[in-house]
Amino acid sequence: MTVTRFAPSPNGPLHWGHAYSAITAHDLAGADGGRFLLRIEDIDGPRSRPELADDFRRDLAWLGLEWDDVPPQSTRGANYQMAASRLQQMGLLYLCDCTRADIAAAATRAGPEGPVYPGTCRQCDHPPEGPAALRLDIAKALEITGPLTWHDALAGKQQADPLMLGDPVLVRKDMPASYHLAATLDDAADGVTLVTRGRDLFAATHIHRLLQALLSLPVPQWHHHPLLLDDEGRKLAKRRGSKSLADHRKSGEDGREWAQKIRIGEWPCGIRQESD
Numbered sequence: 001m002t003v004t005r006f007a008p009s010p011n012g013p014l015h016w017g018h019a020y021s022a023i024t025a026h027d028l029a030g031a032d033g034g035r036f037l038l039r040i041e042d043i044d045g046p047r048s049r050p051e052l053a054d055d056f057r058r059d060l061a062w063l064g065l066e067w068d069d070v071p072p073q074s075t076r077g078a079n080y081q082m083a084a085s086r087l088q089q090m091g092l093l094y095l096c097d098c099t100r101a102d103i104a105a106a107a108t109r110a111g112p113e114g115p116v117y118p119g120t121c122r123q124c125d126h127p128p129e130g131p132a133a134l135r136l137d138i139a140k141a142l143e144i145t146g147p148l149t150w151h152d153a154l155a156g157k158q159q160a161d162p163l164m165l166g167d168p169v170l171v172r173k174d175m176p177a178s179y180h181l182a183a184t185l186d187d188a189a190d191g192v193t194l195v196t197r198g199r200d201l202f203a204a205t206h207i208h209r210l211l212q213a214l215l216s217l218p219v220p221q222w223h224h225h226p227l228l229l230d231d232e233g234r235k236l237a238k239r240r241g242s243k244s245l246a247d248h249r250k251s252g253e254d255g256r257e258w259a260q261k262i263r264i265g266e267w268p269c270g271i272r273q274e275s276d
């Protein structure tokens, strides 16, 4: 039985890109009578707007989707802390108080997500005194796990290359976990068998695969779908003027009809799918 999930962060309203992602995950689970889960990724306290979660549910219902709710990230802190202490006991985490500007100044290469953290604090004799994040020492972690592979339903078998993104933050200064740690643990806890999300998170999966190996978590398959772009070829975003699903819903449009169109690749006006 396939278990998929849609895991939006409640820091802005959903748009057509989210609708496409949710419909894809929903239909992949439906194909074999599986389950489609909704997980609210509200770990980022200050940026989270709790009232949006109910709006997300209204949007999904408007599209004609059915789902099972699983607990939001804000209730899962203990699980994140347990995993972080385990990694710490394995000697794989180190403190880092570098700012974005420090990293931009020190980086010697760019990765898929911008300047790659060059490991500045890995060898530090004096640990930072103020608030600091915890980073994963990827090279050391790979010595434990050895080479890893993972499988994407569209792109096929992948050799995990977690070094590509540099040592990632697993515990943020102000939060019990970063996206990487939280999403990996949640997918395991929720029994997700097919992690369905946009291609913008493809590189992140290299890290997630490594975390699964380190924490002895089950290894799902992945389905990274192409993104929807606006007419200037940019990812959809509310701040760039993409209309939200709630706007369409509230103006009385038929969400089920829109969902059917999206299923056959008939995109709303001014939107296209990224090409390979």
Ligand code: GLU
Pocket (backbone or CB within 6 Å): 007, 008, 009, 041, 183, 196, 197, 198, 201
């Ligand atoms: N919460 C993430 C987002 O809203 C999605 C994470 C994921 O699907 O793994 O972009």
